[in-house]
Amino acid sequence: MLLKDRVMLITNVEKFAGHGTTEVALSQGATVLAHDPSFEAPSARHKYESQFPGAHALAATDPATMVELALKRYGHIDALVNNDAFPALRAPLAEARLEDYRAALEAMAVAPFHLVQLVAPSMRKRKSGRIVFVSSAAPLRGIANYAPYASARAAANGLVNSLARELGRDGITVNAVGSNYVENPDYFPPALLANKEAMAKMTAQIPLGRLGKSAELGATVCFLCSDGAGFITGHVLPHAGGWA
Secondary structure: OOOOOOEEEEOOOOOOOHHHHHHHHHHOOOEEEEOOHHHHOHHHHHHHHHHOOOOEEOOOOOHHHHHHHHHHHHOOOOEEEEEOOOOOOOOOOOOOOHHHHHHHHHHHHHHHHHHHHHHHHHHHHHOOEEEEEEEEOHHHHOOOOOHHHHHHHHHHHHHHHHHHHHHHHHOEEEEEEEEOOEOOOOOOOHHHHOOHHHHHHHHOOOOOOOOEOHHHHHHHHHHHOOHHHOOOOOEEEEEOOOOO
């Protein structure tokens, strides 16, 4: 079991790669601590824990409180998975709104950076840790009319290189999964998946000729949290079926 006895903190777990990563992490023996804004409601926490027996939904949503409680209860955090989802808004240059761009940067670069600030000190003390950004392959190729989204993801990818160099001496690896064309309700809702014409046009751009599966993305994230990835850091791993 690749993640046996590892304590993993996964953010925004009801979005993007959250469910797939939870499922794979539990199957590999990890202790999963799950954050989501919806978990302020006890019913949302209960629903998640019922769906993923053994996972722990955190009631705290404030980043500092969440990390403090996690460390108090478990003593350490072995891996932080910054799973940040934000709408990929179509925004041609002449129509793009600066407030949307700022919100994208906040959600996909500022917020995860802040969490690294909060988690890194305890990892440094233990001389061990894994930090994974669930990001996007979009910056690796660029997408016309999506500059705000792609550049906000690029900011997260850029953090990886610098943080890996800063934290490496303390035994902490920092990587990102550059995802695209992976089934998830945020970017590929059921209505889109049911549109045969749109899907045929989309999959024609993917060398593997299909969308990725949630479990495949989760397995890639979990690999970067495992001992097997102990000598990989500062890397943005494309996970897009050959598109990037």
